[in-house]
Amino acid sequence: MKSCLVVDDSKVVRMVARKILESLGFSVTEAADGVEALEACEAAMPEVVLLDWNMPRMSGLEFLIELRAKADVRQPSVVFCTTENDMDHIQRAIAAGADEYIMKPFDSDILESKFTQAGII
Amino acid sequence: MNPSDFQFVSQLLYKRSGLVLSEAKAYLLESRLGPIARSHDFKDITELAVALKGDPNGKLSEEVVDAMTTNESFFFRDQSPFDRFNDTVLPNLLKARAGTRKIRIWSAACSSGQEPYTLAMLLNERKAEMAGWNVEIVATDISQTILDKAKEGLYSQFEVQRGLPIRLLAKYFKQVGDRWQIDQGLRSQVRYKMFNLLDGFGSLGKFDVVFCRNVLIYFDQKTKTDILDRMAQIMPEDGYLYLGGAETVLGISDRFQLLPGQRGLYGLTDGAAPARKFGT
Numbered sequence: 001m002k003s004c005l006v007v008d009d010s011k012v013v014r015m016v017a018r019k020i021l022e023s024l025g026f027s028v029t030e031a032a033d034g035v036e037a038l039e040a041c042e043a044a045m046p047e048v049v050l051l052d053w054n055m056p057r058m059s060g061l062e063f064l065i066e067l068r069a070k071a072d073v074r075q076p077s078v079v080f081c082t083t084e085n086d087m088d089h090i091q092r093a094i095a096a097g098a099d100e101y102i103m104k105p106f107d108s109d110i111l112e113s114k115f116t117q118a119g120i121i
Numbered sequence: 122m123n124p125s126d127f128q129f130v131s132q133l134l135y136k137r138s139g140l141v142l143s144e145a146k147a148y149l150l151e152s153r154l155g156p157i158a159r160s161h162d163f164k165d166i167t168e169l170a171v172a173l174k175g176d177p178n179g180k181l182s183e184e185v186v187d188a189m190t191t192n193e194s195f196f197f198r199d200q201s202p203f204d205r206f207n208d209t210v211l212p213n214l215l216k217a218r219a220g221t222r223k224i225r226i227w228s229a230a231c232s233s234g235q236e237p238y239t240l241a242m243l244l245n246e247r248k249a250e251m252a253g254w255n256v257e258i259v260a261t262d263i264s265q266t267i268l269d270k271a272k273e274g275l276y277s278q279f280e281v282q283r284g285l286p287i288r289l290l291a292k293y294f295k296q297v298g299d300r301w302q303i304d305q306g307l308r309s310q311v312r313y314k315m316f317n318l319l320d321g322f323g324s325l326g327k328f329d330v331v332f333c334r335n336v337l338i339y340f341d342q343k344t345k346t347d348i349l350d351r352m353a354q355i356m357p358e359d360g361y362l363y364l365g366g367a368e369t370v371l372g373i374s375d376r377f378q379l380l381p382g383q384r385g386l387y388g389l390t391d392g393a394a395p396a397r398k399f400g401t
Contacts, residue, residue: 085299087291090291091291094291100286103282110279110283114282117197117285
């Protein structure tokens with residue numbers, strides 16, 4: 001079973017994402033911001049991170065930059081999932097090492113399609 | 122809609138487009154013709170059917186055919202047909218056509234353009250290798266309305282999120298308000314043409330690759346056979362035909378054979394080259 005860390009400051013979004021991901025066969029853990037997400041990765045590196053952009057304490061982009069800077073760790077696939085639906089944010093995400101990018105609102109079809117494109121499923 | 126009106130509209134669709142509408146799909150008439158009835162101030166689709174009977178060859182019937190033949194499409198639909206195009210079909214053709222450096226591809230029911238633009242993106246991703254090659258993508262559809270949308274290349278956020286990798290969105294699209302438009306360079310690589318698959322293919326020329334995916338399912342057996350046999354005539358012996366993954370030529374046409382291990386990808390039965398190259 002693949003593991004996915006869902007990082008979003010919205011409990012509702014985390015719950016929706018968890019439901020979809022579990023239906024796709026993932027084991028899901030959650031974090032409410034970038035700091036919590038880094039701690040979660042430190043404890044057990046997931047295979048996939050589903051990542052919001054705007055969060056308190058540490059944004060998704062800051063988290064991704066720190067994550068990708070870590071040497072000697074198995075790097076997870078990272079899929080942004082955000083309301084930042086513009087080209088500038090998309091390009092910054094790609095430059096920082098994101099594998100895919102979901103523009104909210106999303107549903108199970110979009111999430112599955114994006115995970116497929118990223119070679120996750 | 123009463124049975125006689127249904128009969129009339131389904132006959133009209135069959136004559137004009139070859140589309141077979143079984144009674145089980147009568148609900149499609151309600152959902153797709155309702156907006157047309159409203160836009161012409163008809164009370165309901167029964168009134169629309171009355172107007173169609175009065176002028177079965179007019180603009181209104183064109184709108185009805187348009188609405189009934191327009192189908193969902195998305196970028197990189199089903200993925201594997203495009204993977205095979207990229208890793209096998211195109212490399213084979215680059216070798217086989219090295220003399221002429223010319224390849225022609227037909228997207229035979231292109232809908233809103235996602236299929237031909239997917240091909241255009243794949244070709245652009247191999248730009249260096251394709252330098253000096255003349256690759257023509259001809260995209261046809263029976264609906265002028267959907268062709269206009271295809272030419273514009275403007276897609277909703279929902280449409281660009283289904284199948285299209287984010288790197289290709291960032292590379293080939295620009296944001297226009299809350300929609301996304303494919304760049305002019307790619308749009309100019311696709312030649313759109315309104316075309317009815319029931320008409321003769323002679324005016325289109327020959328094609329090395331034909332994409333006719335999830336189209337034949339709408340036709341009756343006789344029309345399927347006719348279309349496939351005529352497609353065989355406009356393909357070279359090492360040409361490739363793509364059908365939908367759930368479609369088959371078995372019992373329909375003996376002109377094509379499934380290429381070994383390739384779901385939905387066919388070569389001509391008398392064309393040995395593709396079968397050898399896919400070598401089982």
